[in-house]
Each structure stands twice: as structure tokens, then as C-alpha cells.
Amino acid sequence: MSLPISSRPLMVVRLATSDVHEIGSTPQGTLTIFPVVGGTFEGERLRGRVLPGGGDWVTARGDGTFTLDLRVTLETDDGGLIHMTFTGVRDDANNYFRTMPRFETAAANYAFLNRLLAVGIGEIRSEGPVHNIEEIL
Amino acid sequence: MNTQLLMVMQVKVSTVLNIGAVPHGARRTAPLAGGTFEGPRLRGTILPDSSADWQLFRSDGVLEMDLRATLRTDDGALISMSSFGLRHGPSEIIAAIGRGETVDPSTYYFRTMLRFETAHPGYSFLNRLIAVASGDRRPEGPIYTIHEVL
Numbered sequence: 001m002s003l004p005i006s007s008r009p010l011m012v013v014r015l016a017t018s019d020v021h022e023i024g025s026t027p028q029g030t031l032t033i034f035p036v037v038g039g040t041f042e043g044e045r046l047r048g049r050v051l052p053g054g055g056d057w058v059t060a061r062g063d064g065t066f067t068l069d070l071r072v073t074l075e076t077d078d079g080g081l082i083h084m085t086f087t088g089v090r091d092d093a094n095n096y097f098r099t100m101p102r103f104e105t106a107a108a109n110y111a112f113l114n115r116l117l118a119v120g121i122g123e124i125r126s127e128g129p130v131h132n133i134e135e136i137l
Numbered sequence: 138m139n140t141q142l143l144m145v146m147q148v149k150v151s152t153v154l155n156i157g158a159v160p161h162g163a164r165r166t167a168p169l170a171g172g173t174f175e176g177p178r179l180r181g182t183i184l185p186d187s188s189a190d191w192q193l194f195r196s197d198g199v200l201e202m203d204l205r206a207t208l209r210t211d212d213g214a215l216i217s218m219s220s221f222g223l224r225h226g227p228s229e230i231i232a233a234i235g236r237g238e239t240v241d242p243s244t245y246y247f248r249t250m251l252r253f254e255t256a257h258p259g260y261s262f263l264n265r266l267i268a269v270a271s272g273d274r275r276p277e278g279p280i281y282t283i284h285e286v287l
Contacts (some may be wrong), residue, residue, distance in 0.1 A: 115197070117222070
């Protein structure tokens, strides 16, 4: 017996990043911090802008993959603040860039975000990283 | 989002330790007594001594589950698994689960996301993927259908 998994689009997050901070080689790997200075997000149920002051902590591991650790604040077009975090994996050799976003908000209109799990499909574009986030139904 | 079946895991839960009311909800820890997993590319057992599910029942009625387990494959590889999940649903359904009844898993939300770590070359593909699971809470413990996110 196995249960199906399905998903539906939640939003597309486009991040603007500034010059990276190369922390360099540490006992955990090679750490690079990508400051998030802005961006936008848009979906059927929410849209708005990414506030500056977040970032993605990216660690290059010994097997050629990167682990991601992001936190940003989203502000919806009606003034709700949403704390978004994700961890994930980027494996350029296999063109695999997937994340597991989580959300926390006190804005009543967006409380549904507190109750769902999501998966992001990432892509590096010239203008910055783009994350296609789907809600796990 | 495309997925493919990674494995079905049957978890046996040991006696739950009720930590009780903490500042952000009600906390309990569910040590795992063992279990099994089976999929096209791996199968084996859950090691009981290093596996548990740390649960927080939040004020909005959502149960957060933070599970860590050590898996041993049938050819001896050790795999560390971590899973973060959410469970919620209509109060009568959640109450029935609490009474130890078997309920239809499609009547509530029980999903987790997972990562794996292993040093065994035969299973290194697990280091490179994320997975999502649908859960089915049975009286003896949950059954997770775990899908690789492609």
C-alpha cells in the first residue's frame, strides 16, 4: 500500500542578491553567503516583495553538491509579513536544485502557510535565483 | 513537481514521553521501537536506539514532527534520516487517531519532508535528493510513503 503525493503551485519567488560573502573553507565545507537585497513573489493566493535583510547560506560539500539554508522576509501587497526559510540541495552535475520551504506568519489571511509543506524547484538565472514553489497537498 | 516512489516505511512507536506544556505548545517525544522500509532501491530496518520523533502540538492545532532515525539496509549500510512534518485535520479525526483508531489517511493532512545522509557508496544517491512523504497514522505507528522529488 502506498499513498500518492500531489502538489499545486504556491508561488514563484525571484530573489535579488548582492555580492557574495566568501567565508571560505570551514570544517563544514566551503561557505558562501548570498545576501538577499530584494525580489518579488507571486502566486494565485499571495504576492508581494522580498524585503532586504535575508540571505542564503550555501555550503559546498565534498561530493560536489551544495546545501542551502535560506531565510528571508516576504511582505504581501496587503501588508502581511511572512517569515520564509528553506533548506535544500543543489547538484549542478545532475541539474538538481530542490528546496523545502517553510513559512511562519501571524497575518490571518496567510495562516494557511503555517499549515503546509512545500517543495521548491530552483533555477539560477542571470538576474538572480528563481524558486518555483509548490504546496504539497 | 515530479516524484517517484523511494520507499514505504513502517515505524513502530515506543511509549511516548509527554514533556508537557512548553512556551510554544505541548511537547512530547516518541522514541521509535524499530520498523522496516522497502523500496525499489533500498530496504532494511530502523534502528531503535537512535531514532525518535520530537513532536510539538502548536496552539493553532498543528502537530509539528521532527524525526530522526538511523536506517540499516539489508546489505549493512547505515543511513541517517531526518524528517520534518506537519499533521492536522478535523478535530473528530485527530481525536479518533488519539484514541488509537485507524482512520482513512485522506481525511487529514500528514506530510513530511526528508533528507538523508550516508557514507555508503551504494546509497550516495540519497545524499543528493530531497523527499516528501505522505503519512498514515496507525495505532502501532505511522506508515510513510516516501517519494523522491525529481
